[in-house]
Amino acid sequence: MHFTSHRILEAGLTEREFTLGAVAGILWTPLAASSSAPAPLILMGQPGGFGMRRMYPRLAARARSAAAQGFAAVAIESPGAGDRPALPGAEQARADLSHAIAAGERPSADVIDRLILPLVDRAVPEWQATLDEVLGLPDIAERVGFSGGVIAIGTRLAATESRIAAAGLFAGSYVPRTTMEEARRVTIPLHVLLQWDDLGNDRQMALDLFDAFGSAEKTLYANMGGHTGVPPFAGDDAARFFARHLSAAVG
Amino acid sequence: MHFTSHRILEAGLTEREFTLGAVAGILWTPLAASSSAPAPLILMGQPGGFGMRRMYPRLAARARSAAAQGFAAVAIESPGAGDRPALPGAEQARADLSHAIAAGERPSADVIDRLILPLVDRAVPEWQATLDEVLGLPDIAERVGFSGGVIAIGTRLAATESRIAAAGLFAGSYVPRTTMEEARRVTIPLHVLLQWDDLGNDRQMALDLFDAFGSAEKTLYANMGGHTGVPPFAGDDAARFFARHLSAAVG
Numbered sequence: 001m002h003f004t005s006h007r008i009l010e011a012g013l014t015e016r017e018f019t020l021g022a023v024a025g026i027l028w029t030p031l032a033a034s035s036s037a038p039a040p041l042i043l044m045g046q047p048g049g050f051g052m053r054r055m056y057p058r059l060a061a062r063a064r065s066a067a068a069q070g071f072a073a074v075a076i077e078s079p080g081a082g083d084r085p086a087l088p089g090a091e092q093a094r095a096d097l098s099h100a101i102a103a104g105e106r107p108s109a110d111v112i113d114r115l116i117l118p119l120v121d122r123a124v125p126e127w128q129a130t131l132d133e134v135l136g137l138p139d140i141a142e143r144v145g146f147s148g149g150v151i152a153i154g155t156r157l158a159a160t161e162s163r164i165a166a167a168g169l170f171a172g173s174y175v176p177r178t179t180m181e182e183a184r185r186v187t188i189p190l191h192v193l194l195q196w197d198d199l200g201n202d203r204q205m206a207l208d209l210f211d212a213f214g215s216a217e218k219t220l221y222a223n224m225g226g227h228t229g230v231p232p233f234a235g236d237d238a239a240r241f242f243a244r245h246l247s248a249a250v251g
Numbered sequence: 252m253h254f255t256s257h258r259i260l261e262a263g264l265t266e267r268e269f270t271l272g273a274v275a276g277i278l279w280t281p282l283a284a285s286s287s288a289p290a291p292l293i294l295m296g297q298p299g300g301f302g303m304r305r306m307y308p309r310l311a312a313r314a315r316s317a318a319a320q321g322f323a324a325v326a327i328e329s330p331g332a333g334d335r336p337a338l339p340g341a342e343q344a345r346a347d348l349s350h351a352i353a354a355g356e357r358p359s360a361d362v363i364d365r366l367i368l369p370l371v372d373r374a375v376p377e378w379q380a381t382l383d384e385v386l387g388l389p390d391i392a393e394r395v396g397f398s399g400g401v402i403a404i405g406t407r408l409a410a411t412e413s414r415i416a417a418a419g420l421f422a423g424s425y426v427p428r429t430t431m432e433e434a435r436r437v438t439i440p441l442h443v444l445l446q447w448d449d450l451g452n453d454r455q456m457a458l459d460l461f462d463a464f465g466s467a468e469k470t471l472y473a474n475m476g477g478h479t480g481v482p483p484f485a486g487d488d489a490a491r492f493f494a495r496h497l498s499a500a501v502g
C-alpha cells in the first residue's frame with residue numbers, strides 16, 4: 001500500500017489517496033483516531049461501473065457521515081471502472097441484459113452470471129488485500145463493516161471474510177445464482193436496504209435473497225422513492241446499525 | 252369523557268383513567284405538557300383480545316417511551332376484550348380459524364372477515380370518539396399518530412380519519428378483504444413493522460398489504476425474532492419515525 005496524497009478536509013477528517021498494486025483507493029480517517037483510540041472501519045462499496053472520480057462527492061459525503069460516528073472509511077476503484085481495464089465479456093453481457101430488458105423479458109441467469117461474477121471474483125480479493133493493509137495502520141481498529149455497493153460483492157465478503165462484523169447492503173441489482181448459496185452461509189448482522197418502487201430492480205429476487213441470508217439478526221428496510229430516491233432517514237438508520245455493531249468494542 | 256383516576260407516575264408522567272360511554276381508557280401525559288406547549292398524541296393500539304389490564308405493563312412502557320419524546324399516549328379497551336362483551340360470532344370465527352390452521356390450510360377470506368371485521372367496525376368509531384374528547388384537552392396537540400395493534404384497525408383509521416398524521420403498523424395478522432382496498436386510500440406516512448420469521452403470520456399477505464398502501468412515504472421494516480421477538484432497535488426506529496412526523500409542528 002502506497003500513499004500518494006494526504007490532506008486534511010474541513011470536516012475534521014484526513015483524506016489519503018493510495019495505490020495497492022494496480023488498484024487506487026482513498027482512505028478517510030477521523031482526526032481524533034489514534035493508536036490509543038483506533039477507529040472502526042467502513043468499507044464503502046460503490047455501484048458497478050461509475051468509477052471513483054465520478055462517485056467522489058457521494059463517497060466523501062459518506063466518509064464524513066462515518067467520521068461523525070468516529071469511523072474511518074475506505075473506497076477502492078472497482079474492477080472495470082475508472083481507468084481500469086474493462087472486465088472480460090462485460091460489454092457483451094451488458095448488451096444482452098439491455099436487449100432482454102428492452103424486450104420486456106426477465107434477464108437469464110446466464111446473462112446475470114456473465115455480467116456480475118467477473119466483477120465479484122475480482123473485487124472480493126481486492127477488498128481483502130485492502131483490509132490486510134488498512135488494518136495494519138495504527139489508527140484503524142479491527143471492527144469492520146461493509147456498506148453499500150454491489151450486493152453480490154457484499155454477500156460474498158460477508159460470507160467469507162471473517163474480519164467483517166456487520167454489513168449494510170443495497171438490494172438494488174440482479175444477483176448471480178452463487179450469491180443465493182453464499183447468502184445462506186452469512187451469519188453476521190445485516191441491514192438490507194430495498195427501494196420498494198425501484199423499477200430497475202427485481203423485487204421478488206431481492207426478497208428471496210433477504211430470506212436466504214443465514215444471519216440471526218437481519219433487517220429488511222424497504223422505502224419508496226425509486227432507484228436513486230433513498231430517503232435521508234434511511235441513511236440515519238443505517239448509521240445507527242453500524243454504531244450498534246462497530247462502536248461497542250471501541251475504547 | 253369522565254376521568255376516574257389521576258396519578259403522577261415516577262417517570263415525569265401523569266396517568267389518568269377514564270370512561271367514554273361503555274369504553275374504558277387510559278391517558279398518559281408528560282408533566283411538561285401545557286396549554287402553551289401541548290403534547291402530540293400517540294393512539295396506542297393493542298393486539299386483539301388480551302384486554303388492557305393484562306397489557307398494562309407494556310402499555311405503560313410504551314407511554315413512558317412516548318413521554319420521553321414529549322408525546323402523550325392513550326389506550327382504550329378493545330371491543331370484546333377485558334370486561335367488554337364478546338363480539339358477535341367471534342367464538343365461532345376463532346374456532347374456524349384454529350381448525351383451518353390445525354389442518355394446515357390457509358384460512359378462508361370468509362373466516363378472516365368474520366373474525367376481524369366486527370372488531371374493526373366497532374374499534375374505529377371508538378378511536379374517533381376518543382380523539383374527539385382527548386383533542387379537546389388543553390395540553391394535547393392535534394398532531395396524532397396511530398401505533399401498533401391490529402393492522403386492519405390502523406389501516407381503516409389511516410384511510411378515513413384525517414386527524415391522524417402518521418401511523419406505525421404491525422404487519423402481524425390476517426386482514427379482511429376490505430383492508431386491502433382501504434390501504435390504497437391511505438396517503439399518510441407509514442412505518443410498517445414485519446417479523447420476517449413469524450410463523451403465525453402470512454408473510455406474502457403482509458407484503459401485498461404493504462405494496463397496496465397509497466402513501467408516498469412508507470417504510471417496511473422487517474426483522475427476525477419471531478412473533479414476539481421484535482428487537483429493541485426496532486422500537487427506537489419507530490420512535491424516530493413519529494418524532495419526524497409529529498414533532499415538526501410542535502412549538
